[in-house]
Amino acid sequence: MFQKWKDRVTVTDIVMWMIGGTLLLLCLWGSVSTIRAGLYTRSHWIDFCIFGLAQGSIYALIATGYTMVYGVLKMINFAHGEVFMSGPFTGYFVAMALWRSDFLDTHPILGIIVIFGVAMFVSTMIAYFLEKVAYRPLRNAPRLIPLITAIGASFFLQYFFRGLYGSGINAYPDIEILEGFWMIFGVRVLKIQVIVIIASVLLMLVLYNFIMMTRVGKAIRAVSEDKEAAALMGINVDAMISTTFVIGGMAAGAAGVLYALMFKQVHFFMGFIPGIKAFTAAVLGGIGNIPGAMIGGVFLGLIESVAPALFLDGLGIIAPYQLKDAIAFSMLVMVLIFRPTGILGERLSAKKA
């Protein structure tokens, strides 16, 4: 019995479990002392949760793009964050034009739909051409090459939009109907956060049903199972890969507008951090798995907004919110170490991971 155990566990495993255990204990200790000290009231926690849910559902929308592309191409589309940025950055100019002409005040719903349409169109186009120009010629290249291409494409797109639209931070206009609060269960909640949550959930439902119910969705799933077999079944693999990018781009564009409406600002660098976070979310939920990406996104958003206060305040760390990105990245590393398959993912063979 002992011999068997000894064969399976190596020194590095023990070291890693010790690191993991220590971190877990620290988190537990931090949460207990935070709650005991009573620094935050119940409405604070609800606030954190709602904000976390809103942010998490945006991550979830972006993460579906990562996860679908990983499913069909087995590559990390590093430039997906830029696909996310391009939509709302272009949408900003539409929004400003509508706002100046008072259209946003007179027909707010229609105006928002127009902004969404433009942003989703631009993101989709960027995603489509990205695949066509940068990734398609590299279908059978060694694995490192598409990743480096994606990094290159990411920087190119970032600085292309910087050159195109300028390097300033642009503020989205205030839209009357999205301002203010709603009372939910006796707690004041920002309207926009609730709207973001509802809109993302709706979009995710549509997307999930599209992938699960339609013929195209079925074909995409077939391609991500096995390209050759899918091709033999008469599926146009290249077209399906393009479709995947298009769907991912649409989701990212919509997520981008939601992000812009919530945080009220767009700039050329805005895609970078959400992009990496969404990737974390995709890994968290099990990369290649669409419901996993959605759950992972929401989970990451919640952790990010609750954890600094919950874990770190109790440990006596000053300004815990400065470390919220560090928490997200630590989560990423921890998940990659301890459960590379993610919450819902199936076991990837060692070659794939």
Add this chain to the structure above:
Amino acid sequence: MTKAQSLWNHGVKIGAIGGVSVLIIALVGMIESFGKRDIISGILPMGIAMALIICTLVAYIAADKTPISEKSIKFVNAVISGFVTSGFLALLVVIGRSFNMRDMLIAASPALYKALTAGIAGAGGIFLILAVGLICGIFAGVLILLDTFPRKLIIKALATIFILGLLQELIMPLIKSWNFGITNYLGKLFYTQNGLTIIGVVLAAVIFCIISLLWKANQNAIKGTYTDLPKGTQKKVKTFGFLVLAVFLIVLPQFLGLFLSEVLTIVGLYVLLGLGLNIVVGYAGLLDLGYVAFFAIGSYVVAILTSPEIFSFGFNFWQALPIAVIMGITAGMLLGIPVLKMRGDYLAIATLGFGEIIRILVLSDFLKPWLGGAQGIGAIPNPNFFGFQMVKPQHIYFLILAGCMLVVFISIRLKNSRLGRAWMAMREDEDVAQAMGINLVATKLLAFATGAGFSALSGAIFASKIGSVYPHSFNLFISINVVCLIIIGGIGSLPGVVVGAAVLMGLPELLREFAEYRMLVYGAALVAMMLLRPEGLWPEARHKIELHGDDETQTQTAE
């Protein structure tokens, strides 16, 4: 589609791609901001030169890729594609003149249209653009019709002129600082305040052609003399070459001014970083995107130990340096352990996460009492070499040069050692390497540790060069830059690292206008490199074979 259509379809298609590229360059503002510098004084600004180069290149490619081998059809395709490319610019000017697009596209300014049309208002300017596009196309078509030798001669002569014009700000101050009779005269002959003179252009082209013709005539004779030498003498010639190179590198800063020495030190630091990452990525095949973490650790160790600002340990640079390197190696090991089992993409993302975690921690208020937070640590003393204070960039240059020499020596020795071969075996296939009896854990950790040690060395020198460290100097871009430079130089190749560092770090420092578009050009260069020449500018022999092996084996391995 009729046959006639399909004949010139190709030219239109490639011309459209070229047109979009030119539009991108125009709309991100490159043409306008490069327009301030002239390649040929008063005639050809750099921005326009770039547009012309693209237009000609596109036309050339269109002709070259035309599936029909008949020369006249190739020529027609070149002309059409040049015309289509310029058509996009003409369209931009037409639209831009009638609508104001500046609210959205900040570069679409009247200055851009003026630059594009050479200041001619009305329809004349648009015809000018179209005519120039046609001329570019015709020129490319003529190039295609020529034989290989004259074609190459013309292209290279034009490239020489372009490079001479591009590097004017490098050459002019140099000539001035020497202040020597003949060079002063030559400098005035070739250059004005802004750009080459026409005499300079003609002279440069003529001199280049004469040298090429002479080289072509005597090429075989010169090469023959070398290969005819006995093996021992050949080796001696090589050693002599290395000695000359070493002496050249040592005396180099004496000829260069302060600014150029500064650029050299920056390039040198990146060479050091690149050599370290080359071991991790190039030899061992582990893509590490958090490499900047070790650079930061090296800098911060030196800063904490030598600067009196936070703690006064009172170490001097030479005492702190080994400690910094040892700390770097330890950190490399520690960060290596968790990622041992990861491969490829996951490894890249996990290391990227590590790099960011370290930067965020250093930046945070939480660790401010020890690491200085966002204000960083200042007042790091200059290194003192046996009583000689190293203050100027020229002095730091020697430090970096010594570091590079050391690291190059270690890299060369490691490459052909047992460990180096184990790394390469691991890069090719981990499972097979393990089956061959290679201890993966030790081999991987040694790769991370060696790379981290070099990076920490570089960081230590960086800290003492700048005199202060800030968390903002250690962002992700450094990691990305270093990855880019070894990939553009050629993965796993030592001269490639030097070439990559010189191209990616040196050139943008010299061309100030480039600074703003540095990342744009990097991104495009990375993508283009991966698509067209994945083995890099100066590839390692084995890697080149791997990527350009005959197609049959390639498709087989891809299955």
